Amino acid sequence: MKPLGLPKFKNGHRWVAWVPTLWLLLFFLIPFLVVAKISLSEAAIAMPPYLPVIEWVESGVAQIRLNVGNYLFIIEDPLYAASYWESVRIALVSTLVTLLIGYPMAHVIAMSPEPRRTLLLILVILPFWTSFLLRVYAWIAILKTNGLLNSVLLHVGLISEPLVILQTDVAVYLGIAYTYLPFMVLPLYAALSRLDRTLLEASADLGATPWVSFFTVTLPLTLPGIFAGSLLVFVPAIGEFVIPALLGGNDTLMIGKVLWNEFFANRDWPIASAVAIIMLCLIVGPLMWLNRLQAKQEQGA
Amino acid sequence: MTSTGLQDKRWLDPDATPFIEFRNVSKTYQGVPAVKDVNLSIYQNELFCLLGGSGSGKTTLLRMLAGFETPTSGSVWIDGVDVTDWPPYERPVNMMFQSYALFPHMTVYDNIAYGLKRDGMPKPEIRERVEELLGLVRLSGFANRKPEQLSGGQRQRVALARALAKRPKVLLLDEPLGALDKNLREDTQLELIKIQESLGMTFIVVTHDQEEAMTLATRIGVMDEGYLVQTDEPHTIYEYPSSKYVADFIGDINLFECVVTETESGDLSLYSAEIEAGLCPPTSFAAPLNQTLWYAIRPEKMRLSREPVDADNVLSGIVHEIAYLGDFSVYWVDLDSGFRIRVSRPNISRLDHFAESWDERVYITWGQDAGVVLTQ
Structure with a gap:
């Protein structure tokens, strides 16, 4: 049989692949190289505020000055290590909180009959239709000392004096969990709705109570969904700037804030760039490792 | 069996x-x-x-x-x-599922042991039981395979072993x-x-x-x-x-809609308008006159011949189609009324040159108790 298709674009798939490649090249690789270049330069009171890496010293001779001092500075100053660690810690806790809220939600949605299922899914995505900043400000109104939450709790009599939540890490966890919840719920929902229900009938038939069934069948079979959702929350949460800036306290020192300070307050673009490059390496390293692990697992299965 | x-x-x-x-x-x-x-x-x-x-x-x-x-x-x-x-x-009770429902993330061993673990059976006993079951379904040596590495028949046997495990x-x-x-x-x-x-x-x-x-x-x-x-x-x-x-639903059958009639001697008889023929009801048949019911006769209970034979029930028609199925052949015979019935005959000899053939007139006969009468 003659193969169908458009003979003119016989290598159509190659052309299609060019689009994302070009996109990544333009908007990811080139900016990355620019940032990498700045991170290797020296700060200066100038416009832009750093010295060029490549300079024509005399005709026909280019001088390349690579300044690794920024990196050395970051490694030596414990402030940076502390804020990297703080970022990872807050991102980890937030991811865990998101997972603990998101998994039951995804489970309920996946087990719901149509049309309730679609409705619930829309409700999960609905907050995206309003401004992100507005929603974070709304959390300030809820969490502040004389805010909604405290008034309600005081009124009901559960507490006798207002809880201090705003400007603590707890507010940051809540903010991140709230903001990134859909990124957790959607992959979990996909994994859970793919789960073959007869497997749960089989486990129940063999004597497993619903909880045992969950831990021996549902959970292991939805691990890929848990991985995917957690990465989608964890990775952006590490670099999160707005949420800790608005909801966190002064002692909540996440790397995004440090970067912002270096860039705007200190106007030290090279240090800020170096901070960004190190953060990228810190995220990409484990990510690639996880990716390979998962690929290996799929191969082995 | x-x-x-x-x-x-x-x-x-x-x-x-x-x-x-x-x-x-x-x-x-x-x-x-x-x-x-x-x-x-x-x-x-x-x-x-x-x-x-x-x-x-x-x-x-x-x-x-x-x-x-x-x-x-x-x-x-x-x-x-x-x-x-x-x-x-x-x-x-335990169930063997139509789709087998084997746990894809567990080995054959763990699938079979699943129910036993839930019962808290000690490990050595579980091992012994699983080995025994693997032997029973002839899958010894497959304990460490994952379900997706098995053929359909093997999966079916694992499902059986798993369902049998808890006795x-x-x-x-x-x-x-x-x-x-x-x-x-x-x-x-x-x-x-x-x-x-x-x-x-x-x-x-x-x-x-x-x-x-x-x-x-x-x-x-x-x-x-x-x-x-x-x-x-x-x-x-x-x-x-x-x-x-x-x-x-069970096997093949010829069904004729009939009414109960009476012979001159006062015995009950059946008449079917579909085949335009009277039928001799089974012994100890009893039903009110003029009741509508169905006479059912299985294809293998009837005999085919070229010559008319004296029997309780005789029908006649033309052979419309013959299907050779190896162990037996099925004849579709068009009765004179236009009703088509199905008669089957075992192929006892290898080449039956004398067998009735297409478009031949044949007689179909059967004994009084070969058929049954159904009221619903």
Whole structure:
């Protein structure tokens, strides 16, 4: 049989692949190289505020000055290590909180009959239709000392004096969990709705109570969904700037804030760039490792 | 096939206690009835087949026994206990699923051991039991494989081993051999019977395959549109179907609509307008005059000949089509009334040059008790 298709674009798939490649090249690789270049330069009171890496010293001779001092500075100053660690810690806790809220939600949605299922899914995505900043400000109104939450709790009599939540890490966890919840719920929902229900009938038939069934069948079979959702929350949460800036306290020192300070307050673009490059390496390293692990697992299965 | 001495046929003994009982069980899904007022008693060591087309309610009935569905009304009893509201994980039954439902993230060993672990059986005992089961289903050496590394037949045997592992009082099998090809299926049927006999368990098999039901069962329950329409031993179901549906569903049959008439001598007789002929009813037939009923005769119970033969029932027609099926041939004969009937004949000799052929006039004859009369 003659193969169908458009003979003119016989290598159509190659052309299609060019689009994302070009996109990544333009908007990811080139900016990355620019940032990498700045991170290797020296700060200066100038416009832009750093010295060029490549300079024509005399005709026909280019001088390349690579300044690794920024990196050395970051490694030596414990402030940076502390804020990297703080970022990872807050991102980890937030991811865990998101997972603990998101998994039951995804489970309920996946087990719901149509049309309730679609409705619930829309409700999960609905907050995206309003401004992100507005929603974070709304959390300030809820969490502040004389805010909604405290008034309600005081009124009901559960507490006798207002809880201090705003400007603590707890507010940051809540903010991140709230903001990134859909990124957790959607992959979990996909994994859970793919789960073959007869497997749960089989486990129940063999004597497993619903909880045992969950831990021996549902959970292991939805691990890929848990991985995917957690990465989608964890990775952006590490670099999160707005949420800790608005909801966190002064002692909540996440790397995004440090970067912002270096860039705007200190106007030290090279240090800020170096901070960004190190953060990228810190995220990409484990990510690639996880990716390979998962690929290996799929191969082995 | 099964050893059915009279002493084993507990269902014939009015004093025997049933092991499994459905009492007036009905099940409705969102207003749509799936099972309608089923009463059924199954006895220990039976290999009972629930037979019916898709949507007949047979699987729903099985799932109510496993505990995956709760009856809308009525009760389910196992070994004298009302288990109607028991969750599946507390019932002394295990099920082999149609899709096998093997846990894809576990090895064959862990799949079979799953139920035993839930019972808290010590590890060495589990190992011993699993090895024994792997031997029983001839899969020793496959313990560390994952289900996806197995063929369809092997998966089916793992599913069987897993369902047998806890030595349940009752094993439920939902279309157990559906996915296997014909030869493998026949072998496995015999194997199932062997396992059922050697373990002394009660098996309940759901199938849509009447041949499978005939091969396996001690008794068959035929279901249609939610009703359990007939429960009997295989040969009774075949030879004495209780309704047109059962007669038609199990094997092939010719059905003639008739009315009851009377001969000059005062005996009852049947007349069928469809075949424009009178029929001799079976001995001890009794029915009011002018009642409409159906006369059913199986293709293999009739004889074909070129010459008219003296018999209780004689029809005549032209051979329309012959299908050679190897072990026997099927003749479609057009009667003079235009009604087409089906007659089958075993191919006893290799080349039957004298056999009736296309477009030949033939006579079809059968004895008085070869057919049955059905009222519904």
